[in-house]
Each structure stands twice: as C-alpha cells, then as structure tokens.
Amino acid sequence: MRKISAKAKRIHKDAILIDGHNDHLILKVEENKPLDFMTVNRRYHSDGTRLLAGGVTASMFMVDGHFLDRSVSLIEKTHREIEAHSDKLMLVTKTSHILKAKRTGRLGIIMSWESGRAARHDLDLLRAAYRLGLRCSTITHNEGGTTEYLSFGLQGTPSPCRYCELSDRDTFRRMSLGLTDFGKAAVKEMNALGILVDIAHANDAAIDDIFKLTTKPVISSHGGAFALCPHSRCSTDEQIEAIAASGGLLSVILFGKFIAKPPKRGSVKVVVDHIEYVAELVGIQHVGIGTDFDGLMPGQWPVIRSADELPRITDEMVRRGFSEADIRKVWGENYLRVFKATIG
Numbered sequence: 001m002r003k004i005s006a007k008a009k010r011i012h013k014d015a016i017l018i019d020g021h022n023d024h025l026i027l028k029v030e031e032n033k034p035l036d037f038m039t040v041n042r043r044y045h046s047d048g049t050r051l052l053a054g055g056v057t058a059s060m061f062m063v064d065g066h067f068l069d070r071s072v073s074l075i076e077k078t079h080r081e082i083e084a085h086s087d088k089l090m091l092v093t094k095t096s097h098i099l100k101a102k103r104t105g106r107l108g109i110i111m112s113w114e115s116g117r118a119a120r121h122d123l124d125l126l127r128a129a130y131r132l133g134l135r136c137s138t139i140t141h142n143e144g145g146t147t148e149y150l151s152f153g154l155q156g157t158p159s160p161c162r163y164c165e166l167s168d169r170d171t172f173r174r175m176s177l178g179l180t181d182f183g184k185a186a187v188k189e190m191n192a193l194g195i196l197v198d199i200a201h202a203n204d205a206a207i208d209d210i211f212k213l214t215t216k217p218v219i220s221s222h223g224g225a226f227a228l229c230p231h232s233r234c235s236t237d238e239q240i241e242a243i244a245a246s247g248g249l250l251s252v253i254l255f256g257k258f259i260a261k262p263p264k265r266g267s268v269k270v271v272v273d274h275i276e277y278v279a280e281l282v283g284i285q286h287v288g289i290g291t292d293f294d295g296l297m298p299g300q301w302p303v304i305r306s307a308d309e310l311p312r313i314t315d316e317m318v319r320r321g322f323s324e325a326d327i328r329k330v331w332g333e334n335y336l337r338v339f340k341a342t343i344g
C-alpha cells in the first residue's frame with residue numbers, strides 16, 4: 001500500500017470528515033449481536049474506534065427504517081451506546097453538534113433510516129422518530145408497493161438494482177410508480193421537521209417526484225455517477241444537476257460494484273474519478289463521501305477495507321492536485337452546509 005504523504009495526513013487530520021452512510025449498527029442487529037460499537041473486530045469494515053482513528057468527525061448511521069419495532073429498539077440501543085461511551089461518542093441532532101464533536105475529538109452519530117416504511121403511513125410516527133433523534137431518511141431500500149406483501153411503501157413499485165443502459169433507465173422510469181401519497185406527505189413533513197431527504201435507492205420516478213416536492217437540499221448518501229458506472233444505483237447527469245439545484249450533494253460510495261462495471265474494478269482512484277466527475281459537472285460544493293461501511297456484508301469489501309485507512313482517499317485527492325479547500329469541502333464542509341439548511 002502506498003505511503004500517505006505528510007501533506008495528506010495533515011489535511012486529513014485538520015478537516016471535518018462527515019461520512020454519508022454507515023450500516024454497522026443495523027448489521028449488528030441483523031446478526032443478533034450486541035452493538036459493542038467501540039470494540040475492534042476486523043471481520044467488519046468499521047467500528048467507533050477505527051472510525052475515530054480514520055479521522056471521521058460524524059457519520060450517518062442506519063437505525064433501520066423498515067420495521068417500527070426494530071427501528072425504535074435500535075434507536076434506544078444507539079442512545080445507550082452513546083451514553084456508555086460519552087468520552088468517545090456523541091449524538092448529533094443539529095449541525096453545531098458536528099463542530100462540537102470535532103472540537104472534543106469524539107465521533108458524532110447522526111441517526112438515519114434506510115427506507116421509511118417504519119413510519120407505517122402515519123406522519124405522527126415519523127414525527128416521533130424525529131423526536132427520538134432521526135435526522136435523515138431514504139424513502140426506500142429498493143422496495144416499493146402498498147400491497148399486503150410489502151405494506152407501507154413510500155414508492156409505488158420497487159427500484160431496479162442492476163447495470164443498465166441509459167435507454168433502459170428511461171423504460172424503467174416509465175414502468176415505475178413514484179412516490180405514494182404517503183411518500184409525498186412524508187417528503188413534505190421531512191422538509192418541515194428537519195429530516196434530510198436521501199434519494200439513494202429510490203426508483204427514477206420517485207426521484208423525479210422528490211425533486212418536484214422538496215423545498216430543501218436533498219442528497220444521494222451512497223451512490224455514484226452513472227456516466228462512469230452504468231448501474232441503476234448511480235445518478236444520471238440530469239439527477240446530479242437536480243441534486244445540485246436543490247443545494248444538496250452526492251456522496252460517493254466505496255463499494256467497487258457501484259462505481260465500476262466489471263471487468264473494470266473499483267479502487268480509491270475510481271472513487272476520486274467519481275468525485276472529479278461530479279465536481280466538473282456541477283461544482284465541488286455538491287460532492288461528498290458515503291462509505292457504506294458494513295453494508296453488503298458478509299464477504300463484500302469496500303475499496304477501503306478498514307475505516308482507519310480513510311486517509312488514502314485524501315492522499316489520492318492531494319496527488320490529483322485538489323486544493324486543501326476543495327478537499328475540506330468534499331470531506332465535510334459540503335455536508336455541513338446541507339445539514340445547516342435541513343436539520344438546522
């Protein structure tokens with residue numbers, strides 16, 4: 001592995017780092033294990049200890065979003081974990097908390113949902129989740145529908161999750177049902193409450209609906225540029241332009257299959273290719289990083305296998321000639337702006 005330059009180390013250490021997506025906590029619940037968040041276990045990509053060692057200031061942690069009982073239970077577990085390690089962790093419910101996490105050398109935890117089905121088509125449940133600390137949500141985790149089999153969808157039909165041509169995407173879009181009535185109400189309520197709207201995993205028809213409705217910046221928390229990797233999870237140029245027009249950002253995922261179509265392989269270089277592409281299309285102020293650490297488990301590894309190796313991304317940006325100011329934007333300042341405009 002290449003040695004990280006002193007300049008990259010210094011920039012990385014000084015910068016505020018905000019990671020748009022981490023699945024560690026929900027993975028532990030799915031595995032029926034205690035959160036045990038500060039213990040290093042290299043079977044996982046991340047934990048509190050290695051995220052801090054990797055220089056992360058705050059990260060959006062998934063606290064479910066599919067099932068109401070499991071979501072509330074995980075939110076409670078997360079609060080307790082933060083209380084048990086209050087010297088290392090802190091809850092983030094507003095932007096100033098991220099600055100405080102940086103000042104005090106702690107890891108900020110931003111609670112997020114991946115899917116909004118847990119709200120069970122009841123805005124009061126969404127409001128209750130906000131009171132418990134929820135500050136970001138996707139509207140789906142690919143699922144869709146309001147049938148008995150898949151109740152309480154925020155989008156009418158599922159999202160495709162595969163490589164495709166741009167023309168296939170247009171066909172999917174025409175065949176898809178976008179936001180359900182509750183999905184539309186939920187986006188409006190998320191704007192009003194201060195829950196950041198995340199288009200990751202939504203189908204293209206639902207994404208169109210979100211852009212029509214939202215009055216606040218939106219993000220794609222863990223994605224990429226479709227022009228570089230033709231996967232339905234990546235955003236088209238048109239969608240990236242709409243994200244930018246909302247004042248939001250696209251944070252680039254670290255999993256190879258979503259940033260490079262085989263036989264091409266993902267790498268730190270390819271992550272930075274996506275960052276550069278978005279920056280050239282809409283400006284450096286609309287791009288970030290969303291690792292998706294401990295997503296796609298077991299057995300699939302991100303291009304950075306362990307959270308403490310995140311400085312490698314900074315090193316690559318330095319080598320490509322990114323200015324320090326631009327690196328700071330990509331790592332955290334863009335997210336700070338988006339949070340300020342959404343969660344307050």
Ligand SMILES: [Zn+2]
Binds near residue numbers: 114200201222295
């Ligand atoms: Zn995901």
